[in-house]
Amino acid sequence: MSTEPIIEARAIEKSYPQPDGSTRIQVVGLMDFSIETGKIIALLGASGCGKSTLLRILSGLSQPTSGALFWHGKPLNGQTPNVAIVFQSFALFPWLTVLENVEAPLEARGIEAVERRKRALRTLDTVGLDGFETAYPKELSGGMKQRVGFARALVVEPEVLFMDEPFSALDVLTAENLRGELLELWLSKKMPTSAIFIVTHNIEEAVMLADRIVVLGRNPARIRSDINVRLLHPRDRKSPRFIELVDYIYKVMTEPDVEHAPPDAESTGEVVLPAGGLKRREPPVRSAKYQVLPHARVAGIAGLLELLHDRGGREDLFRLSEDLVMDVEDLLPILEACQLLGFAWLKEGDVQVSKAGAEFAEADIQTRKVLFRKAALENVTILKQIDSVLKRKSDHAIEEDFFRDILDEHFSEEEVQRQFDTAMNWGRYAEIFDYDRESGRLVQSEAAASEAARAETAISQNHSPTSTPDA
Amino acid sequence: MKKSISLRGFSAYRLWSQLPRIEVSRLPDVVMFGAALALFYGVLIVGRSWFGPFTPTVEISRNVRALPVYAGYSLLRITIAYGLSLIFTLVYGYVAAYNARAERFMIPLLDVLQSIPVLSFLPPVTLAMVGLFPGRQLGVECAAILLIFTGQVWNMTFSFYASLKSIPSEMREAAAIYRFSWWQRFIQMELPFSAIGLVWNSMMSVAGGWFALMVCEMFVLGDRDFRLPGLGSYLQTAASAGDTSSIIWGVATMILVIVLLDQFVWRPVIAWAEKFKFEQVESTSAPQSWVYNILQHSHGLARLRAKTLQPLGENLLLLFARKREKNVPQAPVPWRDWLVRLIGVAVLVAIGYTVVRVTMILSGLQRAELHEAALGLGATFLRVNLALLIGTLWTVPAGVAIGFNPRLARIAQPLAQIAASVPATALLPIILLVLIRLGGGLGLAAIVVLLLGTQWYVLFNVIAGAMAIPTDLKECCEVFGLRGFERWKKLILPGIFPYLVTGLVTASGGAWNVSIVAEYFRFKGQIYTTTGLGATISQATDRGNYDLLLAATMMMAATVVTINRLVWRKLYGLAETRFRLEA
Structure with missing residues (x-):
């Protein structure tokens, strides 16, 4: 199926200047992307990898730092194309009734009241919300709220329907139900849209719905793999082909640097861009980067x-x-x-x-701490740095800002906070240092201090230790 | 929903729900009609007075029968001033929230402006307004209204700005992707989102308006004596004459007006604003108002709305929408950029000129005057903090007791609300009367007035804080046998800390403002005064010593801003991080 794409992004890239203005942090790496007619495209990636940013660029909400967006082949500068977004948090207006919420986009397009009402009611009917027209969003359950979100998006008959993790805020059963209904509407062509672009972090959800799956890598966001799904609808979660594809995507996401055996191209999914192949074709986007801590406790x-x-x-x-x-x-x-x-x-x-x-x-609790400290000091750059600085300083203490500044040069503002939080969690557990949030200071913890002192006295008998650790 | 009705908290108007349904009755329409007639008559009377020639010495009657008219005039002034505040708030807040470059100047400016006491605005505003409308009563009226405005506007503006800044980004994106016009965004997103904050701050502002009223309906400026008919001037006149019964009548009228205002304006507005609450789940107890219920059930009003407001809103919406749809984003016009730059330069030049003038004026001040002002600053500082301390000492135990005991809260909260809404300035004559009889002077009375003016903020916040302490924490204390002092130290004080700080911040700012009235008072034909910066400012106004007024005002504003920055902001930060009760 080779048709002209509805939206085409050419050589786009997005970066933000750091607060100090000296460096820029790239969030979305240089890439091309197109959204074709008749397809559900799923964008997969770990949290904080820039999926949502990419969605906002493609939908015209935010401007790329460089590159251009084409709408049916024509450059798009400034104006909003005919698209709609379904948000993770629903983003409904709580002071408007369900009907008013759905009518709002039509009001924005200057459509008369009678016509507006007619269209809104029709759409509400499609998503199964008739009877709830006069309710306020707060009276509805999460699933119903997201239906309102769908209705509000569909009422403008968007050419591309963007969805930003639309099922993430819902419980498993509700999400499954809504997903099924979405697919049914799409397959039976009851939807007035030509393409759907869905951002998700749920691999099964992507394999369940999508005709094309794009896996995004992070720091900055770049396309890791691009797969055309050939599974027939309705798709069975338990079928070996389904599992094969899910498994493959798992591997791609967890071990991006290794080449994996692709699934069967004809029946399961055709891998347009294999994960391993990326490396050979283009050089890594940035080399000599600072180690990124995964956000795990x-x-x-x-x-x-x-x-x-x-x-x-x-x-x-x-x-x-x-x-x-x-x-x-x-x-x-x-x-x-x-x-x-x-x-x-x-x-x-x-x-x-x-x-x-x-x-x-x-190991038991205490031994675990020792093992963790050993592993952390061997492998984690920032903890190594903190440890060596604390050992060298005479008062064995330092402002947290010192390390925040180091992180600042490599990460965006939010990411700095997350990196810092993770480092604090690990470092405190490993008893490398104590962290006093009030004063914002890191102090060498007693365990580490006594260890250091012992080592010092053992090495140099002649020198008196600079400070005696507290008992 | 249905089940929540039984769960709703106490409301004095619960009886209303027991009465027969009012939907079928025509009573609301009759009431509406009467209200319209009354309004028309009021406009007539006011017009005659305002556009009449300027009478330099309006005689303020002490007759009780004059009170309703006076109350009406005062209320009108407050209403107009409030309207102006609202317009100012919307414009200023909007610009500050959306123009990053302007924001950097506008928000600190607001911070300084709000710390300038109302009375310090008095001379420049009055002189300008009287000059603008020479020979008309309108000039003095405008001055009074503008002064009330300066007492009302700042917290509203802050609230609106803060609300605009905290609109969730996904909601903003929804408005953008669905191509909302500027107007639709304002009506359907920004205004509703900030409604609740605006309503509460409006209530506070109007209360502040009553306070300002006492000062600006009747004042002496150098050798000129300005008077306007109103409640404030009535009370002042009564106080000067030492007429106890008139004072009591006046205060009673004021309390009555405040209670009526609460019932007929604020309760309905709060009940209406409930729908703008930004919440995901419906709350179980919604505020109720019987007036709001009547209004909602008025056929006439509903028809009127369907005929006027709805079509108007619809047309506006479509007008702006079509304009936006047609509008293709255009390149910025260069001359507009230049205009902005030109205005910016002009403002900078004006500021520079003012700074030079001010330094010249200040350097011309006598050393003795400055010495006195500095001494006054110290005295007022001590007085304000003493009042805060006393206020905290009694409100914290009382507030916690009320907050922990729902039955007590039901009785105490409405009473405290009424007590709080009576401006301390109106009570000053009564307090002086009592204290002078007991042998105390203004020095003592000033502290009592400061206390009366500020303790309520603390009390309300402590009550709210005590109510917010989770039950499981209280039970935990019981299990571990924490009692008495330990319980206060471990649970109650940390629990109410954020609320206490909020209350104290408001109280501290208010106390400085009250000090102007509290430290200098005309009573029974003589002037009572005590050492203090407030007294210095009042005196300087009275004598027309504008240089000293300027210096003293700057000292006060600088002190308030410094205290805010150094003390309150830090405590606020602590409250936000360490003492926050997270779910």
Whole structure:
């Protein structure tokens, strides 16, 4: 199916200047992207990878830093094309009734009251909301609210319907129900849209709905893999082909640097851009980057290691996420953290606990801290830096801003906060330092201090230690 | 919804729901008709007075029968001033929220303006207005209205600006992607989103209007004596004559007007604003108002709305929508840029000129005067903080007791609300009367007035804070046997801290403003005064010493801003981070 794309982004890129103005942080790397007629396109990626930013660029809400957007082949400068967005938080106006909410976009287009009412009622009927016209959003359940969100989007008959994680705020059953209805509307052509672009972090959701799946890598966002899904509707979650594709995407997302055996092109999915192939074709976007900490808490890391260790140290990723009822978005950072700390590694969609990981899983609370400290000081750049600075300073304390400034040069403002939070969580657990939030100071913790002092006296008997640690 | 009715909290008007339904009755329409007639008559009377020639010495009658008319005049002034405040708020807040470059100047400016006491605006505003309408009563009226305006506007503007800034980004994006016109965005998103904040701040502002009324309906400026018929001037005249019964009548009238205003304006507005609450789930207890219920059930009003407001709103919406749809984004016009730049330069030049003038004036001041002002600053500082301390000492235990005991809260809260809405300035004569009889002077009376003017903010906030402490924490204290002092230290004080700080910030700002009236008062034909910056400002106004007025005002504004920055903002930060009760 080769038709002219509705929206085409050529060589777009997005970056933000840092507060100090000296550097720019790239959020969306240089890429081309097109949205074709008659397709549901799913954009997959871990949280904070720039999916939502890409959606906002493609929908015309936000301008790319460079590159251009084409609407049916014509450049789009400034005006809003005929698109609609369904938001994760619904973004309904709580002071307007359901009907008024759906009518609002029509009012904006200057359509007369009678015609407006007619169209709004028709759309509400389509999404199964008749009888709720005079209700206010706060009277509705989450699923019903999102139906209003759908109705408001469909009422303008958008050519492209954008959806930003539309089912994430709903419980599992409601989400499943709505997803099914969306698909039914789309397949039976009851929807006045020519294409759907859905951002999600749920791999199964993507495989369930999409004709094309694009996997996004992060820092900055770039296309990691592009797959044309060939599975026929209705798709069965339990069918081997479905599982094969989900598995493949899992591997692509967790081990982007390795080449994986693609699924069957004819019946399952044709891989247009394989994950492994990317590296050979173009050089890495930026080299010599600062280490990115996955946003995982120690408790999550420990829990996962224990579980894996219980199951014999090796487990299929997809099965793991299914058993835990965890999205890849939640599982991925924990896995990455385990890898980073050398507690586990990934291989062909399986996760394997390392020797250090097994030791950690078996240890008691105090020993775990020691093992974690060892692993963290070996592998985590920022913790290494903090440790060495604290050791060198005579008062064994330093302002947190010192490290925030280091992070500032590499990450966006929000990401700095997340990186910092993770580093604090790990460092405090490992007893590398104590962190006093009030004063914003990091102080070498007693455990680390006494260890350091011991080492010092052992090495240099002649020098008196600069400070004696408190008992 | 249905089940929530039984859960609704106490309301004095609950009886209304027991009465027969009013939907079928024509009573609301009759009431509406009467109200329209009354309004027309009022406009007639006011017009005659305002556009009449200027009478330099209006005689203020102390007759009780004059009170209704006086109350009407005062109310009208407050209403007009409030209208002006609302317009100013919408424009200023909008520009500050959307123009990043303007924001940088506008918000600090607002901070300074709000710390300038009302009375300091008095001389320049009065002289300008009287000059603008020479020989007409209108000039003095305008001056009074503008002064009330300066007492009302700032917190409203802050509230609106803050609301605009906190609209969720996805909601903004929805408005953008669905191509809302400027007007639709304003009507359907920005105004509703800021409605609740605006309503509460309007209530506070109008209360502040009553306070300002006492000062600006009757004042001496150098050798000129300005008087306007109104409640404020009535009370002042009564106080000067030492006429106790008139004072009591006057205060009673004011309380009556305030209570009526509460019932007929604020309760209905609050009940109406409930629908703008930004919440995902419906709350169980919604505020009720019987007036609002009547209005909602008035056929005539509904028909009127269907005939006028609805078509007007519709047409406006479509007009702006079509204009926007036709509008293709155009390149910015260069001359507009230049105009903005030109205005910016002009403003800068004006500021520079003012700074030079002010330094010249200040350097011309006598050393003795400055010395006195500095001494006054110290005295007022002590007095304000003493009042805050006393206020905190009694309101915290009382507020916690009320907050922990729902039954007590039902009785105490409405009473406290009425007590709080009576301006301290109106009570000053009565307090002086009592204190002089007991042998105290203005020094003591000033502290009592400051206390009366500020303790309520603290009390209300402490009550709210005590109510917000989760039950499980209270139970936890019980389980661990935390009682008495330990319970206060571990649970109650940290729990109410954010609320206490909020109350104290408002109280502190208010106290400085009240000090002007509290430290200098004409009573029974003589002037009572005590050392203080407020007294200095009042005196300077009276004597027409504008240089000293300027210096003293700057000192006060600088002090208030500094205290805000150094103390309150820090405590606020602490309240936001460490003492926040998170779910």
